[in-house]
Structures are given as structure tokens and as C-alpha cells.
Amino acid sequence: MTTGELTRRERARRDRIAEQDREIPVELYGLRRGTVTLLTVLAFLFAIFTLIPIAWIIINSTKTQANIFETFGFWFARPFEFFHTFSLLFQNVDGYGTFIQWFGNTALYAALGGGGATALSALAGYGLARFRFRGARLAFFVIIAGLLVPITALTIPLYLTYAKAHLINSIWGMVLPSMISPISVYLMRTYIELSVPHELLDAARIDGAGEWRIFYRVALPLMVPGLLTVLLINVVAVWNNYFLPLLIFNINTKYPLTVGLGLWSDRAVNSGDADLYPMLVMGGLVTIIPLIILFLVLQRYWRGGMLLGSIAN
Amino acid sequence: MASTLTRAAEPRPAARGRLGRASWIQRRDRRGVWFVVPFLVGLLLFMLVPLGYAIYTSLYTYRIIGGTTFTGAANYTETLQNGLFWSGVIRVTIFAAIQIPVMLTIAFFFAAVFDLGLAKFGRTYRTIFFIPFAVPAVVGAVMWSFLLEPQFGPFTRLANGLGFSGTNFFSPDLLLPSIIVIVIWEWTGYNMMILYTALKSVPREVIEAAILDDTPWWKIILRIKLPLVRPAIVMLIFLNTIGALQLFTEPQILEYFEQGAVSLNYTPSYYIYNTAIAADETNLAAAMAVILAVFIVLVSALSLIVRRRRREFG
Numbered sequence: 001m002t003t004g005e006l007t008r009r010e011r012a013r014r015d016r017i018a019e020q021d022r023e024i025p026v027e028l029y030g031l032r033r034g035t036v037t038l039l040t041v042l043a044f045l046f047a048i049f050t051l052i053p054i055a056w057i058i059i060n061s062t063k064t065q066a067n068i069f070e071t072f073g074f075w076f077a078r079p080f081e082f083f084h085t086f087s088l089l090f091q092n093v094d095g096y097g098t099f100i101q102w103f104g105n106t107a108l109y110a111a112l113g114g115g116g117a118t119a120l121s122a123l124a125g126y127g128l129a130r131f132r133f134r135g136a137r138l139a140f141f142v143i144i145a146g147l148l149v150p151i152t153a154l155t156i157p158l159y160l161t162y163a164k165a166h167l168i169n170s171i172w173g174m175v176l177p178s179m180i181s182p183i184s185v186y187l188m189r190t191y192i193e194l195s196v197p198h199e200l201l202d203a204a205r206i207d208g209a210g211e212w213r214i215f216y217r218v219a220l221p222l223m224v225p226g227l228l229t230v231l232l233i234n235v236v237a238v239w240n241n242y243f244l245p246l247l248i249f250n251i252n253t254k255y256p257l258t259v260g261l262g263l264w265s266d267r268a269v270n271s272g273d274a275d276l277y278p279m280l281v282m283g284g285l286v287t288i289i290p291l292i293i294l295f296l297v298l299q300r301y302w303r304g305g306m307l308l309g310s311i312a313n
Numbered sequence: 314m315a316s317t318l319t320r321a322a323e324p325r326p327a328a329r330g331r332l333g334r335a336s337w338i339q340r341r342d343r344r345g346v347w348f349v350v351p352f353l354v355g356l357l358l359f360m361l362v363p364l365g366y367a368i369y370t371s372l373y374t375y376r377i378i379g380g381t382t383f384t385g386a387a388n389y390t391e392t393l394q395n396g397l398f399w400s401g402v403i404r405v406t407i408f409a410a411i412q413i414p415v416m417l418t419i420a421f422f423f424a425a426v427f428d429l430g431l432a433k434f435g436r437t438y439r440t441i442f443f444i445p446f447a448v449p450a451v452v453g454a455v456m457w458s459f460l461l462e463p464q465f466g467p468f469t470r471l472a473n474g475l476g477f478s479g480t481n482f483f484s485p486d487l488l489l490p491s492i493i494v495i496v497i498w499e500w501t502g503y504n505m506m507i508l509y510t511a512l513k514s515v516p517r518e519v520i521e522a523a524i525l526d527d528t529p530w531w532k533i534i535l536r537i538k539l540p541l542v543r544p545a546i547v548m549l550i551f552l553n554t555i556g557a558l559q560l561f562t563e564p565q566i567l568e569y570f571e572q573g574a575v576s577l578n579y580t581p582s583y584y585i586y587n588t589a590i591a592a593d594e595t596n597l598a599a600a601m602a603v604i605l606a607v608f609i610v611l612v613s614a615l616s617l618i619v620r621r622r623r624r625e626f627g
Contacts, residue, residue: 029429029524029533031431035530036433039426039431043423043434044438046438046442047441047442049498050445050498051441053460056467068465069462069464070465073467120352120355121352124353127345127347127349130345131341131342131345131346133342133344134346136346139349146360148614149606149609152582153602154360156589156599156601157367158359158363160370160589161362161363163595176359180355182356205341240449242449242451243561243562243582247586258449258451258452262565262566265455265458266569269569269570269572284452284455287452288447288452291449292444
């Protein structure tokens with residue numbers, strides 16, 4: 001039976017057994033009775049700390065504004081307003097903007113920015129890993145230098161440039177800089193050096209294939225796990241980006257989720273609108289659900305080399 | 314496939330002699346530049362040009378009377394002599410000095426416990442601890458603002474119930490500790506996963522030998538495992554320091570929730586934001602941004618040098 005025929009459940013089970021085989025049985029550490037229990041309890045307490053805000057936001061997405069503040073935060077209260085509040089996410093309440101539009105904007109920016117970053121870094125990583133053209137060392141040096149410049153420190157300069165170039169409120173002002181990820185180029189270059197053999201490329205050349213065709217047909221299929229890693233890192237980075245869109249968008253139809261929710265938390269305090277706090281809670285919940293699901297599904301990619309690679313940032 | 318590979322070992326152009334082969338490789342390599350060009354153009358337009366423009370802007374000053382004039386380093390001297398700017402720098406330094414050691418201690422403790430399999434359900438806990446990494450900082454800050462809110466927040470009520478009446482987590486004394494808790498919540502799982510991955514690469518034989526010598530588990534963790542993952546910890550200290558220097562989202566959202574709780578200059582990034590947007594002093598903000606960028610690049614460069622000396626980085 002090949003790997004392709006195994007179901008996901010079977011693969012997970014096989015991985016678990018393999019992992020258990022590698023681990024040294026706990027009994028061998030000569031533990032006193034109760035040590036395992038104590039350490040498990042400590043882990044349990046930290047898990048509670050981790051889950052408290054998540055539990056709070058789920059429970060309070062069902063409440064009215066008054067109940068959010070006046071009832072016990074970790075239990076439900078009548079009336080059950082979940083569906084009413086959820087429906088408000090599709091409306092432009094008080095002209096502050098429509099949540100579902102921000103959701104669409106975020107998805108668009110993340111898809112274009114994350115996809116573009118993956119494509120550009122795959123091309124650049126391939127060029128740097130497999131060709132020794134004049135200036136290759138200089139290009140690599142420039143990219144490593146770019147890796148040192150943090151995005152927050154770059155955001156004010158981007159804002160000033162956009163103000164001059166009339167790019168304020170342009171979605172390209174958000175998408176195009178998101179495509180420039182030096183760390184992704186570095187990761188792709190390392191990945192390609194390990195996984196795309198020179199000999200295979202030369203063989204394709206001798207068969208008369210053009211360079212683009214070789215990249216597309218020979219190299220790209222071998223790069224898929226690395227591409228997925230880089231795609232995930234960049235989609236998450238754009239999805240969570242707050243500082244850049246906060247500066248460059250000043251009309252609420254262009255906002256991503258992060259900026260829209262920030263605006264709501266500002267307005268909720270001042271406006272006295274009875275629905276804004278529940279909408280903020282519901283909006284927060286709907287923002288994090290897709291990402292948490294994405295992470296749980298793609299967990300295996302996040303483990304392994306992925307995190308060790310991304311820490312180079 | 315096998316026949317293709319054998320042919321690859323003997324590239325046809327080699328038959329034309331050394332010169333022919335060399336020029337074939339040269340021509341092949343020259344074409345590679347086109348794969349790198351799109352990225353470099355993007356890097357030029359969206360990194361180098363803005364940075365250059367920020368430096369250019371920082372050398373000018375706008376006045377209502379007289380317009381924009383070249384003032385050289387005036388914006389830089391003004392920033393460096395500005396106590397508000399430095400108090401933000403000092404605040405993020407204190408923040409980093411507390412938050413990073415606490416977080417890394419928790420992260421390493423659990424990474425080591427899960428690595429040795431000393432707690433039950435380690436797999437489940439690892440997944441749970443990692444969840445906050447998937448939560449955008451804005452949403453994390455919003456959730457914690459609700460929990461810590463001075464009148465109705467569940468944590469405020471809990472503190473009052475425990476006898477600490479009048480507790481206000483957004484007061485000047487407790488604001489920084491509150492932000493530290495939020496950031497620890499956001500990043501411990503990510504740091505734990507990195508350390509866990511690093512710990513997994515410690516050779517099994519080393520641990521087996523220690524067990525045969527009757528070394529207790531906590532000594533295995535502190536005396537054997539900790540020194541072997543020290544490079545990963547050093548790198549995490551640098552990474553988290555760079556992150557701390559850019560602290561922005563959490564104080565900004567907290568200020569939305571409790572107006573007046575967070576001062577304009579609370580962190581350098583927040584001060585730059587307020588100078589550029591609220592005060593509309595873009596030239597001065599540009600100078601501040603350049604100073605912050607230079608400072609962070611220096612820290613990053615230092616980390617690269619340390620890691621290169623340890624041969625961990627390409």
C-alpha cells in the first residue's frame with residue numbers, strides 16, 4: 001500500500017506510533033510518584049490561561065451589550081443573541097463599515113499578497129540556488145540586508161512614499177509590499193538547494209527544454225512542501241498585519257479585518273451604540289476561527305522544519 | 314528516468330572540450346538572473362525607495378510660514394534630545410527585560426517536559442499552547458481588554474473579590490504588567506514550539522547514558538538539554554527583542570478601550586505613529602522612523618554576527 005492510499009486518520013496513527021517508538025519510556029527517568037501528575041497539572045493550568053480569552057469570546061458572542069458587561073463573563077445569559085449579532089456583521093451599522101466587506105478585503109489581500117510573495121520568492125530562490133550568474137552574490141547580500149529591516153520600521157517610510165505618490169487607499173499599496181519577503185527567498189533558496197538536484201535540471205536542458213519550462217515542469221513539483229510553508233507564513237503575516245493598513249487606508253470600504261475591528265473598539269467606547277460591543281466580540285470570533293482551523297488542519301507542516309526555518313526572520 | 318540521469322552525468326556539451334563546456338555552463342548560469350529580477354525590482358520599489366525617501370524627508374522641515382525648507386540634521390537632534398522619545402525607548406527596554414525571560418522560561422519548561430514525555434496528553438497541550446499564534450494581535454488585545462476592563466472585566470471583579478478592591482489593570486502602575494501578560498499569552502506557544510523542535514534534535518544516546526547514570530529528570534533538562542539548545546535560545550532572545558522594540562498594536566488597542574490610559578509616547582512606534590498621523594509632523598516622524606530602523610537593524614546585525622560565528626546561519 002502506498003502513502004497516497006492511506007487515509008489521513010491512518011497516517012496520523014502511523015505518525016503517532018512512530019513518535020512513541022522514538023521516545024524514551026517515562027518510567028526510565030526514575031520519577032517519584034506524583035511528579036507526572038504535578039507536571040500534568042502545571043500544563044493544565046497554562047492551558048486554562050491560554051484558553052480563557054477564547055472561551056470568553058465564544059460565550060460572549062451570544063450576549064447582548066448589557067449582558068456582556070453585567071453578567072458573569074464565563075457563563076451564558078439570556079437572551080441568546082448569537083444569530084442577531086451575526087446578522088449585523090453583514091450590515092453597515094451607523095456607517096462605520098461592513099464586517100463582511102472587511103473579511104473579503106482581508107481574504108483578497110492575503111491571497112494576492114501571500115500568493116505573490118510565494119511566487120516571487122520561489123523564482124528568486126530558484127535563481128539564487130541553481131545559477132551562478134554575475135552579481136548573484138551581490139543580490140543575495142542585498143536580500144539578507146533586506147531581511148534585517150523590520151516591517152514596522154518600514155511602514156512609516158511606505159506611508160510617506162504613498163502620500164507623495166497618491167497611493168493612499170490603493171489596494172496595491174497593501175498587496176505589493178506584502179509580496180516582498182526576504183525571509184521567504186532565503187527559505188526557498190535553502191529548500192531548493194536540498195531538494196532540486198542539479199543533474200535533473202541539466203538532463204532536462206540536454207533534452208532541449210527551455211529554462212522557464214524546466215522551472216515549471218521539473219523544479220516546481222519538487223518544491224511543493226517548501227512552497228506550502230512559505231505560502232502559509234505569508235498568508236498569516238498579511239492576515240494579521242495591522243500597522244500598514246492602519247496608516248494607508250482612510251476609507252472604511254478598504255479596511256482589512258484588523259483595522260476594522262480596531263476602529264470598532266474605538267467607536268464602541270464613544271458612540272453608545274448598543275450593538276457595537278457585541279459586534280466587536282462576534283467580529284473577533286469570526287476573525288480567528290478560519291485561522292485556528294487552518295492551523296489545526298496544517299499542523300504537521302507547522303511542526304517539523306517549518307518553525308525552525310521561519311525563526312531565521 | 315534512470316537513463317535521463319545517466320545522461321546528465323555526462324552532459325553532451327562536454328564532448329566539445331573544456332572550453333565548450335565552460336561556455337555552456339556560463340550561458341546556462343547567465344539566464345538565471347531573470348528568475349531573481351522580479352523580486353529585486355519589488356525590493357527596490359517597496360523597500361529601498363521608501364527608505365531612501367524617508368531619509369530625504371527627514372532632512373526637511375515644514376513650517377506654516379515659509380513652507381518646506383532643508384534643515385539637515387535638525388529633526389535628528391530634536392528627536393535625540395526629546396525626553397518623550399527616550400522614555401518610550403526605556404519603557405520598551407523594561408518591557409523586554411521582564412517579558413522575554415519570563416516567557417522563555419515558561420516556554421523552555423514546557424518544551425522540555427513535553428520533549429521528555431513527563432506530562433500526560435503532551436500532544437494535546439502542545440496544540441492548545443500554539444493556538445494564540447493564530448490569533449491576530451488586534452483580536453488578542455481586544456479580548457484581553459474586555460477581560461481586564463476596569464469596571465466590568467472578569468479579572469477586575471476577581472481581583473476585587475480576592476480583596477484587592479479598586480484594582481485597575483489600565484492604571485499607570487498596572488498597564489505595563491497587563492501588556493506583558495497579553496504578549497506572553499500571544500507568543501509563549503510559538504517560542505515553545507521552536508524550543509521543542511530544537512530539543513527533539515538532541516541525540517537519544519546522550520539521554521540514555523544519563524539515565525543509566527541515574528541522573529534525575531530535572532538535571533537532564535538543566536545540565537544536558539539546556540546547554541545543547543542554547544543557540545536556539547540566544548536566537549529567540551534576539552528575535553523577541555526586535556519584536557519588543559516595535560511594540561505597537563497592544564498599547565494602541567488598549568488606548569481605544571480606555572481613553573487616556575496610554576500616553577502618546579508609550580512606545581517608540583506608537584510615538585512615531587502619533588507624530589506622523591495625529592500631529593501631522595511627517596518630517597519629524599520620518600527622522601524618528603529612521604532612528605528606530607537603524608537601532609533595530611543594529612540589533613539584527615548583531616544577532617547575525619553572533620549566529621554566524623556559531624555557524625548557524627548560511
